[in-house]
Amino acid sequence: MEAKVKDRIASWSERWNTGNTGWHVAGVNHCLMEYGEALLPSGSRRRVFIPLCGKTVDLKWFYDGGHEVVGVEAVEKCVLEFFAENSLKYVTETLTWAKVFRTECNRLKIYCCDLMDVELEALGKFDAVWDRGSLVAIYEEDRKKYAALMKSLLTPDFKYLLSTLVYTPTESFNGPPRNVPTELVEELYGDVCKVEVLGSQEDEGRAKKWNLKFFTEYIYLLTPKTQ
Numbered sequence: 012m013e014a015k016v017k018d019r020i021a022s023w024s025e026r027w028n029t030g031n032t033g034w035h036v037a038g039v040n041h042c043l044m045e046y047g048e049a050l051l052p053s054g055s056r057r058r059v060f061i062p063l064c065g066k067t068v069d070l071k072w073f074y075d076g077g078h079e080v081v082g083v084e085a086v087e088k089c090v091l092e093f094f095a096e097n098s099l100k101y102v103t104e105t106l107t108w109a110k111v112f113r114t115e116c117n118r119l120k121i122y123c124c125d126l127m128d129v130e131l132e133a134l135g136k137f138d139a140v141w142d143r144g145s146l147v148a149i150y151e152e153d154r155k156k157y158a159a160l161m162k163s164l165l166t167p168d169f170k171y172l173l174s175t176l177v178y179t180p181t182e183s184f185n186g187p188p189r190n191v192p193t194e195l196v197e198e199l200y201g202d203v204c205k206v207e208v209l210g211s212q213e214d215e216g217r218a219k220k221w222n223l224k225f226f227t228e229y230i231y232l233l234t235p236k237t238q
């Protein structure tokens with residue numbers, strides 16, 4: 012078990028160290044541009060959670076929108092790059108389970124640790140979640156724990172925007188990013204969430220790159236089941 016946990020982070024650390032970070036985009040994610048309104052009811056300040064945040068500029072996009080943003084990322088190198096590349100000053104704090112990097116105003120915070128080790132009470136609850144390159148990045152065997160953890164962080168009127176990828180895994184490519192079909196999203200979140208597909212888009216470039224018949228990005232809005 013211990014070896015697996017070390018391996019979980021080591022492979023990502025290796026990717027950051029060698030620049031094997033093809034998922035990282037320079038601009039704000041296109042799904043957020045298109046569907047961000049569904050996540051953020053206008054005029055309200057939200058607490059936004061970005062699991063496995065890497066150094067996505069989406070963190071800054073939410074911050075610039077006046078929201079409180081919390082990310083979790085295991086690899087310190089990219090957390091440092093995030094603050095440097097976005098010209099944001101930060102202070103650090105060392106907890107028993109994470110090193111925290113935060114703006115002085117405390118409105119943007121990245122916990123540097125394994126997501127599976129977070130102290131849920133310390134993170135607090137979130138009105139909004141932006142999950143891109145996260146559920147699709149984790150090991151299959153971590154998925155149930157991941158979904159339980161995510162669901163435990165939601166406020167009663169949450170909105171959770173989830174980006175997944177669907178393809179037929181082959182011997183030469185089975186991720187990450189991993190294949191996460193709609194049935195799996197339902198299985199993991201359907202007990203407490205209404206699962207709505209907002210859109211989907213073929214990515215012929217990545218299908219070709221990995222020699223797959225198709226590679227489709229899906230975007231879901233998860234909301235409380237009772238509403």
Ligand SMILES: C[S@@+](CC[C@H](N)C(=O)[O-])C[C@H]1O[C@@H](n2cnc3c(N)ncnc32)[C@H](O)[C@@H]1O
Nearest residue numbers: 023034063064065067084085086125126143144
């Ligand atoms: C595919 S990248 C996606 C990053 C970001 N969400 C984006 O859209 O650019 C996955 C990120 O999660 C981090 N990561 C992987 N497993 C993790 C874990 N168990 N806990 C915290 N971070 C993790 C990796 O270092 C990497 O930066």
